Amino acid sequence: MATLTPADTHAHDDHHGNYITCSKGIMSWLITLDHKRIGVMYVIATLASFLLGGLFALGIRTELIAPGETIMDAETYNRFFTLHGAIMTFLVIIPAIPGALGNFVLPIMLGAKDVAFPRLNLGSFYLWIIGxxxxxxSMLQGGIDTGWTFYTxxxxxxGRQGVFWVGMGVFILGFSSIFTGLNFIVTVQRLxxxxxxWFKLPLFLWALYATAIIxxxxxxxxxxxxxxxxxxxxxxxxIFDPALGGDPVLFQHFFWFYSHPAVYIMILPAMGIISELxxxxxxxxxxxYKMIAFxxxxxxxxxxxxxxxxxxxxxQSPLMNAIFSAITFSVAIPSAVKVFNWILTMYKGSISFTTPMLYALSFLVIFAIGGLTGLPLAVLSTDVQLHDTYFVVAHFHYVMMGSTLIAMIGGLHHWWPKITGRMYNERLGQIGAWIVFIGFNLTFFTQFMLGxxxxxxxxxxxxxxxxxSAETTELFHTYHFISTMxxxxxxxxFFLTAFYLLQSLVNGRKxxxxxxxxxxxxxxxxxxxxHHNFDETPTPEYCYKFDHWVWNDExxxxxxxxTAKS
Amino acid sequence: MSAHDEHHGPGHIISFRYTLGTFLALMVLTVVTVGVAQFDLGSLDMPVALLVAGAKASLVCLFFMHLRWDRPINTLVLVGSIFFVVLFLIITMFDTGQNVDLKDDGDSPDVVTTLESQSLPVVD
Incomplete structure (x- = not known):
């Protein structure tokens, strides 16, 4: 490990100044081993993917604004929702928090100079780019229309050539994810x-560590x-094709053995961010603290x-169904532990409704709804009715989009001054958080009713x-219309958020x-x-006592x- | 463990006695594998074979891979990984095993019986 000490690897470009100004030129970014620069590249890359996936989402919603064909035919629609799902899942919510915010923040929060394996870290990023x-x-190859789950x-x-390319992409993205996880485990263990x-670690790091294990x-x-x-x-x-003697249900076992833990890869770091915010x-x-960590x-x-x-x-066999249904309820216990602890943290606190806090509050409301609507889906009798309806879509988006992405954006606002050195317009930030919260609930709460x-x-x-019947179509139309609006x-x-964040880079307050x-x-x-995070090795303290930090007008x-007294 | 920590260089070196002993144990267990395969133990066939294979793998990990002298966390990582693989295989095989009748050709009476036993509709 000694050969990978960042102090050595960065020695050649070590100038005075911060990590942005310490070296110049596009190559100093593209081949950087600095976790902060890699984190920033992840931020840009995942947000660009978010824009692409979001445009597909707008296409889907616009098509559904009225019955009948509105702006695209059925085949195009199938491609739209598949790419929306695949991009948002594999390119945005899985890598966004560990890759972007985790990379930037983890070593600094830990008091280390970099992650344990900086080259592997850069390798993870380029694997993400290839994936x-x-x-x-695959879009150029005609796209795919299987849904993001690629069910056999x-x-x-x-005639589904696109599946091969997306499959390859997902395979490679998987390695990117594994390497990031491995890097974080070793960093937290060794650096x-x-x-x-362990019990001085910020809870975001506990969450990233648990995520890395998954x-x-x-x-x-x-x-x-x-x-x-x-x-x-x-x-x-x-293997999976009945015509060849395979079993399609076996594919679902394989897929969900990864993809269910994967939803916790998505939500756990988000929960870590919320603990901080x-x-x-x-x-x-x-x-x-300990209960949240455990x-x-x-x-x-x-x-x-x-x-x-x-x-x-x-x-799936009825016995397995019953066992899985019972175990599923157990996930509610640690999730509820976190929610109760967050609420009790606010009790008698000095709550300031800053933009990150507004996003954290949005998370609490949305995650509570998203979590509780998971229960009817875990109960066998109700799931048979609700399966493959919009109820599932709404539940999934409440947990993955409304919770994970909202937390990610909240975290981005929280650490934006640290990442960029600039403050954004707080008023616009608060307005943006409200608009996103209202828009989100309009979009997805109606989908519970639709389901x-x-x-x-x-x-x-x-x-x-x-x-x-005609009445049902009319009812669906009303809900779909509200959802699209x-x-x-x-x-x-989101565009307002993008606007003021970019604006802050130009003329934001230092x-x-x-x-x-x-x-x-x-x-x-x-x-x-x-560049090296700390000039001297810091002395870690328990980081949830705030008495020794006071506001300074200057x-x-x-x-x-x-410092303030002197 | 402490010996390992103090040792910089090629790592922990185990004595020839251990190496030979492990090798002989593996040979004996291989003979057992082949021997057991000669008898039809019915439903016990698979568990016995897995038990012997598991014992051999454990010997390799403990002695040849030095896990016995290594930090406990490495054992935890290995055992944890094996636990999840076994969990996945057992549950998936159990489920596909239960469904096997459904994959027979369509008009097999087994299919009808299985569907009816699960209160599922039988469609001609």
Whole structure:
């Protein structure tokens, strides 16, 4: 490991200044080993993917605004929702928090100079780029229309060339995810400075650590699944295709053995961010630190035991259904532990409704709805009714989009001054958070209603005569119309956010080292941080006590109490 | 463990006695594998074969891969990984095993019986 010490690897470009100004030129970014620059590249790359996936979403919603064909035919629609799902899942929400914010923040919060394997870190990023390029290339090959789950037998039928390329892309993206996880595990295990004990770790790092374990353990199964799919398509070996003697349900077992833990790869880091946001922006010690930390690990463990709840109607055996249904309820326990602890952290806290805090509050509301609507889906009798309806779509988006992405954007606002050294327009930030919150609920709450009324997911049309009456079509039309309008509202919110964040880079106020009064180590270094993060090895303290940070008008930020007196 | 930490260089070196002992044990277990395969143990065939194979793999990990002298976390990582693989295989094989009748040709009476036993509709 000694050969990979960042101090050595960066020696050649070590100048005074922060990590942005320490070296110049495009190559200094493209081959950088600095975790902060790699994190920034991930931010740009995942947000660009978010824009692409979001445009597909707007296309889907616009098509569904009225019954009948509106702007695209059924085949194009199938491609749109498949690419929306594949891009948002594999290119945005899986890598966004660990890759972008995790990379930037983890080593600084830990008090380290870089991650344990900086070259592997850069390698992860380029694997992501290759995976993303292959996914985009599949669009040029006619796209794919199997849904993001690539269920057999659709995905092994002739004439679906795009599946091969996306499959390759997902395979490679999996390795990117594994390497990032591996890097984070070793970093947290080995690079903690003296005094940084496990129970002094910020909760975001506990969450990233738990996530990394899932990444390393579960993601190989995705790779194996893609290889088996390729073996079946190319060599005609019967694995999943009944015509060749295979079993399509087996594909679902393989797929969900990865993809269920993967939803915790998405939500756990988000929960870590929320622990930071609520504590710092309420200036209140986090309630139940150890329980939140252990609940992250418990969620990681349970995540491996519940994959069969995606398959209640797939022909899975009744005994397995009953077992998976029962275990699924157990996930509610550590999730609820976190929610109660966040709420109790706010109790008697000094809550400031800053943009990051507004996003954290949005998360609490949305995650509560998203989590509780998971229960009817875990109960066998109700799931048979709700499976493959818009209820599932709404539940999934409440948890993955409304919770994970909202937390990611909240975290981005929280660390934006640290990353860029600039403050954004706080007023516009608050307006943007409200618009996104309102737009999100308009879009997806209506979909719960659509689902309970029987609107199936992935349908291009809902005209009368497709199995329901004129009144039902009218009802579907009303809900779909509201949902589509909500998606436009959300788009306005996101474009506004993009606008003021970019504007801050041009003429934003210079950020102080500690604009929010946070007590974890990243607030000790300047904004943006110096190239090596810390000039001297920092002395870690328990980071959820905020008394020693006081507001300073001159700095327009928080300074240490002892500094303020002198 | 402590010996390992203090040792910089090629790592922990185990004595020839251990190496030979492990090798002989593996040979004996291989004979057992072949021997057991000669008898039809019915439903016990697979568990017995897996038990012997598991014992051999454990010997390799403990002695040839030095896990016995290594930090406990490495054992935890290995055991944890094996646990999840076994979990995945057992549940998936159990489920596909239960469904096997459904994959027979369509008009097999087994299919009808299985569907009826699960209160599922039988369509001609």
């Amino acid at each position: 993303a390029a292959l996914t985009v290339y 037998p659709y995905s092994i039928e002739e 903690r400075p003296p005094g940084m004990t 990444q390393v353990l579960a993601t190989p199964v995705l790779g194996i699944t893609m290889l088996l799919l390729a073996a079946e398509r190319i060599m005609g070996i019967g 609520i504590s710092v922006h309420c200036r209140r010690e986090i309630f139940g 609940s992250s690990v418990a969620i990681a463990f349970f995540s491996f035991l519940v994959w069969g709840h995606h398959m209640f109607t797939s022909g 309970t009324k029987g609107m199936p997911r992935r349908y291009h049309d809902y005209q009368t005569g497709l199995g329901w 909500g998606s436009y509202v959300m788009a306005v919110g 950020a102080p080292a500690n604009p929010w009064g946070g007590a974890s180590l990243e607030w000790e270094c300047s904004s943006p941080p110096p 700095e327009q930020g928080y300074v240490r109490r002892d």
